[in-house]
Amino acid sequence: MKLRAIKGIVWKDVREISREKMTVFWIIVFPMMWLLVMGGIWGHTSPPVTVKVGAVPHDGEALSVVHRMSNVTLSGRRLFSVETFGDGARALKALKSGRISAVVVFPAGFGKNLSTGLPAEVLVYYDRSDPQEYQIARGAMEGFFSGFSNELAGTREERLVDILNTVLPRNTSVKVIPLVEGVARPLAVKEGESPGERVNPILFFLAGVMGIQFLFATMSLIGNGTLREIERGTLRRIAASPATAWDFLLGKFISTIVVILGSIFGLIAFSWLVFKATIWPSPVGWAFLLAASLFSMGLGLMIAMITRNVRTTSAAINLISWPMMFLAGIVVPPSTLPGWARSFVNYFPIGRALKDFRLLEIHHVRTSSVIVDLILLLGIGAGTMLAAAAVYGWTVRRIE
Amino acid sequence: MMKALIVRDLRKTYGKTEVLRGIDLEVEEGEVFALLGPNGAGKTTLIRILAEGLSYDTGEVLIFGMPLSKETARLMGYVPQESIAYGALTVEENLRFYADLYDAPADGVGELIGRFELPPKKKARELSGGQLKKLSLAIALLHEPKILILDEPSNGLDVPARRELWEIIESFRRGGKTVIIATHYMEEAERLADDVAVMNGGRVVAVGTVDDLKRLVGEGSIIHIEGRLRAENLPDGVDVIGENPLRVRDVRRELPGIIEALVRAESEIRLVRIEEPTLEDVFVKLTGRGLE
Ligand SMILES: Nc1ncnc2c1ncn2[C@@H]1O[C@H](COP(=O)(O)OP(=O)(O)OP(=O)(O)O)[C@@H](O)[C@H]1O
Ligand SMILES: [Mg+2]
Numbered sequence: 001m002k003l004r005a006i007k008g009i010v011w012k013d014v015r016e017i018s019r020e021k022m023t024v025f026w027i028i029v030f031p032m033m034w035l036l037v038m039g040g041i042w043g044h045t046s047p048p049v050t051v052k053v054g055a056v057p058h059d060g061e062a063l064s065v066v067h068r069m070s071n072v073t074l075s076g077r078r079l080f081s082v083e084t085f086g087d088g089a090r091a092l093k094a095l096k097s098g099r100i101s102a103v104v105v106f107p108a109g110f111g112k113n114l115s116t117g118l119p120a121e122v123l124v125y126y127d128r129s130d131p132q133e134y135q136i137a138r139g140a141m142e143g144f145f146s147g148f149s150n151e152l153a154g155t156r157e158e159r160l161v162d163i164l165n166t167v168l169p170r171n172t173s174v175k176v177i178p179l180v181e182g183v184a185r186p187l188a189v190k191e192g193e194s195p196g197e198r199v200n201p202i203l204f205f206l207a208g209v210m211g212i213q214f215l216f217a218t219m220s221l222i223g224n225g226t227l228r229e230i231e232r233g234t235l236r237r238i239a240a241s242p243a244t245a246w247d248f249l250l251g252k253f254i255s256t257i258v259v260i261l262g263s264i265f266g267l268i269a270f271s272w273l274v275f276k277a278t279i280w281p282s283p284v285g286w287a288f289l290l291a292a293s294l295f296s297m298g299l300g301l302m303i304a305m306i307t308r309n310v311r312t313t314s315a316a317i318n319l320i321s322w323p324m325m326f327l328a329g330i331v332v333p334p335s336t337l338p339g340w341a342r343s344f345v346n347y348f349p350i351g352r353a354l355k356d357f358r359l360l361e362i363h364h365v366r367t368s369s370v371i372v373d374l375i376l377l378l379g380i381g382a383g384t385m386l387a388a389a390a391v392y393g394w395t396v397r398r399i400e
Numbered sequence: 401m402m403k404a405l406i407v408r409d410l411r412k413t414y415g416k417t418e419v420l421r422g423i424d425l426e427v428e429e430g431e432v433f434a435l436l437g438p439n440g441a442g443k444t445t446l447i448r449i450l451a452e453g454l455s456y457d458t459g460e461v462l463i464f465g466m467p468l469s470k471e472t473a474r475l476m477g478y479v480p481q482e483s484i485a486y487g488a489l490t491v492e493e494n495l496r497f498y499a500d501l502y503d504a505p506a507d508g509v510g511e512l513i514g515r516f517e518l519p520p521k522k523k524a525r526e527l528s529g530g531q532l533k534k535l536s537l538a539i540a541l542l543h544e545p546k547i548l549i550l551d552e553p554s555n556g557l558d559v560p561a562r563r564e565l566w567e568i569i570e571s572f573r574r575g576g577k578t579v580i581i582a583t584h585y586m587e588e589a590e591r592l593a594d595d596v597a598v599m600n601g602g603r604v605v606a607v608g609t610v611d612d613l614k615r616l617v618g619e620g621s622i623i624h625i626e627g628r629l630r631a632e633n634l635p636d637g638v639d640v641i642g643e644n645p646l647r648v649r650d651v652r653r654e655l656p657g658i659i660e661a662l663v664r665a666e667s668e669i670r671l672v673r674i675e676e677p678t679l680e681d682v683f684v685k686l687t688g689r690g691l692e
Contacts, residue, residue, distance in 0.1 A: 008500025012486065012493070019488045237484040240452040241501040242470045397455065 009251025061111025219300030294381030410459030437599030477545030487525030530561030
């Protein structure tokens with residue numbers, strides 16, 4: 001192995017590639033455009049929903065509940081837009097016409113029950129014509145009323161405890177008070193901090209574009225780069241020098257990785273500048289990217305050596321890459337894929353690598369849960385490379 | 401003296417065609433050795449075996465007594481038939497790249513750019529044919545090889561560029577180095593070569609100095625006749641070495657008999673000349689055809 005020869009090949013390749021407008025476009029500009037488009041369309045955190053509710057209050061207490069309802073905010077915006085109706089029939093008509101998505105009817109006596117501490121009831125109707133909207137409306141309504149109900153339970157419990165304290169003898173052996181508490185709030189559901197949520201969707205796309213780079217760009221860079229050296233006769237000239245086939249291949253691998261890294265750094269910075277969100281991979285994350293690129297460089301080189309033709313190689317790489325971009329869950333979330341396609345995500349090394357990379361860098365899972373995959377992937381990558389090197393050696397010996 | 405190159409019974413087939421049919425050659429250190437032959441003679445194939453490590457079927461090749469290897473690659477500087485510069489890189493970047501490949505001293509780059517008057521910042525794809533050839537030559541000389549191997553270096557060069565190239569080759573030889581040059585230009589071989597191997601159909605049909613080879617055509621001069629000739633019924637025993645123009649070896653004052661025969665056959669004679677033999681004559685005599 002001759003370090004200077006390898007360095008020479010890397011420098012030469014990087015210079016050459018950086019002076020080819022088309023390559024620069026596909027490697028550097030296109031991924032940024034892709035991110036911009038994908039991020040622009042699907043990248044926003046979903047806009048705050050507003051649930052349109054028709055309320056039919058019959059007394060002042062009900063009105064004050066309606067008032068509270070219309071003051072509920074989510075991320076600084078009102079969750080409900082409430083319209084009050086004089087009678088239930090008109091409200092239901094509005095529901096049917098789709099102008100509102102839910103109707104709350106406060107029956108007569110609601111206020112009295114509420115203020116005297118008796119069980120109160122509300123009646124809610126939903127528009128079920130759009131399942132998604134139904135889900136949202138129902139979730140919002142139930143959320144509001146269970147919160148309200150909990151609050152009621154709290155004040156009622158306090159009142160009851162006050163009464164019991166005056167009525168009960170001082171040293172009652174039965175623990176009545178905690179029991180009252182338990183009756184009022186039998187089960188409290190608290191939401192904890194959970195990873196995987198509140199993820200900026202742009203990060204999903206950013207990781208996806210990185211995946212495209214490793215799927216497409218590395219394959220075609222190394223495949224077409226090597227073919228061009230064969231076609232121009234420069235590979236033969238390099239073979240005539242003291243540099244060995246391994247020096248040449250190592251040089252090509254390193255230069256490909258250098259160019260792709262350039263593209264990735266560009267993307268990371270671009271995402272930060274434009275979307276104010278980015279991924280700076282951890283060492284294990286980088287290792288995943290490296291392993292994936294080993295696999296795809298090996299694949300690209302093999303395709304090029306078997307077809308021995310720039311056009312056929314580009315076609316073959318496109319043929320593999322385009323379906324894989326979707327099937328391997330690179331540009332669309334794997335959860336949107338049909339079951340048979342999900343196995344591609346799991347077994348196609350680049351799909352798997354990207355899935356792990358996302359888990360690691362976006363959802364921050366523990367390294368230990370992906371380390372086995374990483375080792376496997378490195379093995380597969382190294383194996384593919386060795387196979388590609390063998391095919392390369394075999395082909396080059398036959399160049400006459 | 402040490403032999404720079406020994407080739408013994410070298411054979412190479414492409415598929416079923418035998419391209420080299422048992423080549424034997426010896427090249428002395430410090431000489432210019434020309435491989436002269438028509439298209440398809442096998443010159444490039446022989447050179448690629450020496451310089452590129454192209455596979456061969458049987459035979460032996462020794463460079464300074466050593467079989468071909470990455471070590472002997474370092475001893476050779478190679479200028480292939482086609483350009484091997486990277487079009488998108490500048491002259492200087494191309495030279496630096498090849499200097500890295502050969503682990504050649506870096507100051508050679510500037511020195512060769514100066515010596516060959518190359519524009520260092522110009523991209524290789526913007527160079528003229530002559531400059532490109534000089535760049536290939538500079539690339540071949542970077543690592544100070546002991547043998548320079550050139551495959552038809554003057555192809556496509558105009559006369560001044562060719563002269564310049566020859567001067568570079570001669571100055572390399574003056575440094576005690578060996579040159580192997582494939583060509584089908586007689587003038588090139590006559591001017592540069594100490595020894596010439598005439599190749600045809602994958603064989604070396606004659607080897608020797610230019611004078612040795614001329615002697616093959618025979619002592620004395622050549623009768624050269626041009627015109628619309630009908631070369632029938634020439635006197636018995638005349639040694640015809642070319643037909644149109646008619647070239648005959650003048651062994652025993654043949655001119656009157658030949659002219660008489662031509663006139664009798666109603667030829668139109670435009671020009672008659674008595675010349676010294678050229679390498680071309682040797683070539684035609686050995687291979688039965690012209691070069692270009
Ligand atoms: N890669 C190849 N595959 C098959 N046949 C080849 C190949 N290269 C050369 N040949 C054949 O080998 C023979 C010798 O070719 P070569 O290039 O060595 O001749 P040459 O003397 O260099 O000719 P030229 O003066 O045209 O350069 C030719 O008949 C050619 O067709
Ligand atoms: Mg040739």
